[in-house]
Amino acid sequence: MAETRYVDPIRHPSYASQPTRDVRAWLLLVVTVLIPGGVQLLFRRRRWAQISLSITAISWALAIIAIVAVLINRSFAFTIGTNPFILTFLTIWIPVVAINWVVCLFDSLRRIRLVTISQKVRRRFVAAFCALLLIVVGPLAWGTTMLNSQRGLMSDLFASGKAAKPVDGRYNILLLGSDAGKGRTGIRPDSMSLVSIDAKTGKSVIVGLPRNMQNVPFPEDSPLHKHYPQGYNCGNECLLNAVFQQGEQHKDEFEDPKTAGEQATMDAASAITGLEVQYYAMVNLKGFEKLIDALGGINLVSGKRVPISSKVDPTTGQHGPVKGWIEPGEQKLDGFHALWFARSREFSSDYERMVRQRCVQTAMVKQLDPATVLTKYQAIAKATPGAVSTDIPSSEVDSFVDLALKTKSQKIESLDLTPPEVTPSNPDFDVAHQLVADKIEEASQDSEKDKDALSAPGRTLSAAAGVDAGIGSASESEPQLLAQGAGDGGADKGEDSDDKSICYVP
Template identity: 40%
Template sequence: MSLAASPIRFPDLASRTVMTRRAWWLVALNFLIPGSAQVLAGDRKLGRFGLGATLALWLLAVSALVMWIFWPAVLYTVFSTTITLWIVAAVLAFYAVLWVVLTLDTLRLVRLVKTAPSARAGVALLTVVVMAVVSGTAAYGAYVATTASGFLSSVFIAGPSEPPIDGKYNFLLLGGDAGPDRDGLRPDSITVVSVDAETGQAVTIGLPRNMADVPFDEGSPLQELYPEGYGSIDGCEVDVCMLNSIYTEVELVSPEMYPAAVSEGSEPGIEAMRDAAEAITGLPIQYYVLIDMQGFLELIDALGGVTVTVPEDVPIHADETFTTVAEWIPAGEQHLDGYHALWYARSRYGTSDYDRMERQRQIQQAVLAQFNPANVLSKFQEIAAAGSQVVKTDIPQGSLGYFVDLASKTKALPITDIELTPVNDIDPEEPDYEYIRQLVSSAVFPPEEE
């Protein structure tokens, strides 16, 4: 059929059947290939522009897909930088506006008054739905990109990346818990995570908060102050000389020990905890992540709660002295909101520190399980708002893509957990640090790697 005889461009205006069929075709073409309706039935200049933009978007999408299949770390790196995310937001905003223009122009080309009366409402409704779906998706994508850019800038620092040491990246994870019963913040959850830089194989080392006589390596400013271990000779500057008190003492009493901490995206107390964790485990630690446990409940609420298996009834306290029980979290599978999840992690009544460590690990794993693409995208605004208040880290933004790819490998492998507790013949109040370092080394560097 010649173009001159095409019922799309030159329809029989008197035939409602032809005009109705044509209307459905134009709406479908506008949805499947934006710009094609204008090329076939309207302003060809606008149509060619729309088609070119559509083909360019398809090319970008295919390129991203190929990159995700073969070079995922590169893709993650590209899309985890502030500049790239702002470019993505601008591009998506452009397409949102373009698709509105093309859809409204398609509705003009349809000539509803010439279609069958019974079809007019359906054609108009489909056109509006198509515009809302296509343009709305692009607009929401632009919003997510700008929000993500702000989130990444607020959480991750701008700085050089650290190389792996002996093929490993080692992270210090601190769960900070401030309260009216204590001066400042004390990390109640302390974990070192060692990840193989190639395979993603991970080992987690749980450090009890009540470890005593914590050593410090040569070169640490705390080693000069406590050469025989933290508080082992004449006590310390805070009320209890335990591992988690190191943060409080340095942060509140002697922050001048670590003058460069803040400029490097850290805090004096965090750097003191890093020195302590390195001496305890024998592992150099490149990065830290501090999670505010009180703010953690906001993140859990943003995720829609977490599901955990409660081994036995756990109390929720009526006050910050942890002595009066207000209610109980019953044993069994429970879906917990942020308030109940936080109490499940920090409850003390009738339980030991080691029980709390296990519950905290349960909550951390449950939160990670909730971070699936559908959940994150549907609640991105709430998650980003909560996350920027909850997490502090010195991981550079430029390394984020690499670590996201490495984390995907870690997730597919079994994780080795080591608790520095009596279950491994370690008494935190009288620890054998030489034995601890041997235990850690054998787990992080198993014989087949040596």
């Protein structure tokens, strides 16, 4: 027996020399770090080792498979981060891995027996042990928290319905700004725009829809078509932003009564633009304020002063004294000021306001970078369900994240269906259809030119990306934009203001 112990320093270190004991301690620590359960197998704790090594083997196999899949197809990384079933599994599995690792580590420390290590090595060993606990357990705990937040976000925000296919190679998503709140009956969308995205390239066109557009038609398959076969044409009260309430009044006729207002507005947007709208995303404007704050604010350049107004006096219909101003020039806006910048009506037209709203949308897209998401994820995840609702199914989120990254790298084109091309009080929808079709065709051609520029000899990726993102054009127009309305407090009160270029995203 003594001879066996002498030749087995792993299980019987008391018979080994001091240098051998020190090496043994480091060896057992490294084995536990890389292969939790390996030390337990060396000490013949087979049942424990079998469970721990199974957990370790499954974890390494899953990690290798995921890495290979992501290298083959980038979108698989988005699937991991957005699929509710994968997120639920990882939220359970990662704590199991962490617990297994910690238990094996402390059991290995017990078997190492610190008293067998030389005093000089012991201090380094204890420091390394503590560092490993922080390095491994900390990220695993943080990762579990992030995954749980992401799982909750996917469940709360996205729908569980069927995925819609792109139409003519494009996804068309209606963006609604909801003004529902205290003192209001029902929802009357405060802002409306249709985002048309090329399903392959991500090249996007934002079509601004005036909320005061009249006589809007409905497709023949819309439940509201039988109520308004000649369009929603009952006078000045029958505006585009009132269609939402019409949907809610006839909700039992829609496929999903809970989202009848959204479906009705999608139908109207389809008939106005000539594009089939597959999805909607509605932003609660109060939640929008919290979301901007969670992002840490947004950066944009304002071309004129924008007022922060007092409440309207119900007896006179007039605003009270202006409470403050968002000044012209480059601004970093928090949620409160970004909301006012997007919504302010005083001293401006509805069409100018549409440009400001699109400017805020563009700023959010450009500034929602991975670093911001990772460092402020908890706040963003907490704010998003209260700020946004959508019928995009969770199964499609990974594809849309991939598209969003493509969109972010390109210049976002825009078109407003406003005067002089389209008159909201008496719109010609054939003209509107042609304007939209022409703008999408133009954007598609620009996207093809960008591809050719990237593949041209001597053209660098960074140079082409600068053109795609609109770098250069903004700086050329900056002096003109900053000069517009800067000295008069935005005194232009005309309904059909020609000054629509009032802001941009730096």
